[in-house]
Amino acid sequence: MGKSRLTLYIFIALILGILTGWFFPESGLKLHALADAFLRMVKMIIAPLLFSTLVVGIAGHGNIKQLGKIGVKTIIYFEIVTTIALFIGLFAGNYFKPGEGFTVDFASAESMKSLANMQHMHVSTSLTDTLVHMFPTSVIEAMSKGDILQVVVFSVFFAIAICAVGDKAKPVLNMLDSLSKIMFKFTEYVMLFAPIGVFGAMAYTISLNGLDILLVYAKLIVVLYGALILFLAIVLFAVCRICNIPMLALIKAIQEPALIAFSTATSEAALPKAMEQMEKFGVPKNIVGFVMPTGYTFNLDGSTLYLSLAVLFSAQVVGLDLTLEQQIMMMLTLMLTSKGIAGVPRVSLVVLIAALSSFNIPVIGVAILLGIDQILDMGRTTVNLVGNCVATTVIAKWENMFDYEKMNEYIDSNKVEKKSFVKEIVHSEPSYPSGYADDNQENFESITK
Incomplete structure (x- = not known):
């Protein structure tokens, strides 16, 4: 099933769920099992997917060591910008509170059972307790319980060990690379059931709470896009000021690849054009070739901003408040778990559920977000792409490798194209689609192409 068709089915399921919950509330109350079943399918993906992608993302970049300081500077820049994105997401969620005033009562037996299972994962009340809890006594137990913080810590140390062993560890790394590809394909298969989950969740939610949820959707979309625009404005202004x-x-x-990313909600469709444009703009090919692919593992600004906002939103709609310490730990968790999630539609849903599970937030609330995930995905995918395009400029400038002459040529060529186009229109003979003269046909066609 193509992505566009699946998106259409999700929107249809969303509408059918709303209608079912509104006109047949008693039947809608019984459909929560569909959402519960779908979310259980997503949860079974989390541990193997995050373990394999984190290890491959960290240990698989042997070229970072070869590139030396460029690689180190690139990772430092990525983490700084990602942290800014997380802060903006947290600020937007705490200040505008898009989920406040609308409490979803997911009181089904399965939901309460899931919540009870999550609450025994860790009951830390202080930052110190949480930090201690991050280190697992058994990684098997951590994976079986779905304790993502412990899985992440184990994955990081495992990846560092692979790097230290070197060539002898390549078979293990290759195996995990294959596992990550399998899990991404597995995720695609699970997402085929998303329309069923959306239908059940929306029917149940509307049956309990009415149509007020539509206002919640509108508020969330406005808050997210406002936060994404704020992030881009800050980053673009800072980069242009520093890099002159x-x-x-x-x-x-970057406008053309950004429009491709926005319209398709897919990073891969826009990546070749983005790399081409940045080379034309004056960024050396070796910088573009390293920074752009690496960025899609370590620099997903739009996704990380969305995830921080989505965690707060999910907590607010079920009536929970996260403390400052919990939000700090959430930032640290998302900085790691959000790596390498570009490319697979709605894989951010898996990371979001993992984060919610880590902070004892009922994961069934994620089903509310799934109904409008395509709209949210368009914005965060665009910011992911723009963030990585900007990163190539920063690293090139940082290494004194940015070609200002090439940039000026690019600017001048765009001015010349614009002037010649305007001149052609001004000096061409008037022509009309119906009955224009044969000797003016060539001018008319050249203008309207």
Whole structure:
């Protein structure tokens, strides 16, 4: 099933769920089992997916060591910008509270059982207790319980050990790379059941709470896109100021791949054009070739901003407040678990459920987000792409490798194209689609192409 068709089915399921919950509330109350079953399917993916992708993402970049300081600077930049994105997401969630005032009562037996299972994972009340709890006594137990913080810590140490062993560890790394690909494909299969989960969740939610949830959707979309725009404005302004680059020229260079990313909600469709544009703009090919692919593992600004906002939203709609310590730990968790999630539709849903499980938030609330995930995905995918395009400029400038002459040529060429196009229109003879003269046909066709 194609992504566009699945998206259509999800929207249809969303509408059918709303209608069922509104016109047949008694039947809608019985459909929560569909959402519960879907979310259980997603939860079974979490541990193997995060373990394999984190290890491959960290240990699989042997070229970072080869590139030396460029690799180190790139990772430092990625983490700084990702942290800014997380802070903006947390600020938007805490200040605007998009889920407040609308409490979802997921009081089904399965939901309460799931919540009870999550609450025994860790009952830490202080930052110190949580830090101690991060280190597992048994990774098998951590995976079986779904304790993502412990899985992440084990994965990081495992990846470091693979790097230290070197060539002898390549078979293990290759195996985990294969496992990650299998789990991504597995995720795609599970997401085929998303329309069923959305239908059940929406029917149940509307049966309990009425149509007020539509206002919640609208508020969340506005808050997310506002936060994404704020992030882009801050990053673009800072980069252009530090690198001495005209902001409009940089926006011009990345606008085409950004539009592709927005319209398709897919990073891969826009990546080749983005790399081509950044080379034309003055970034050396070796910088583009390293930073852009690495960025899709370590620098998913739009996704991390969305995840921090989505965790707070999910907590608010079930009437929970996260403390400052919990939000700090959530930031640290998302900084690791959000790595390498680009490319697979709705895989951010898996990471979101993992984060919610770590903080004892009922995961069934995620079903509310799934109904509008396509709209949210368009924005976060675009910011992921733009963030990585900007990163290539920063690293090139950082290494004194940015080609300002090439940038000026790119700016001038765009000005020349614009001037010649305007001149052609101004000096062409008037022509009309119906009955224009044969000698003016060539001018008309050249203008309207």
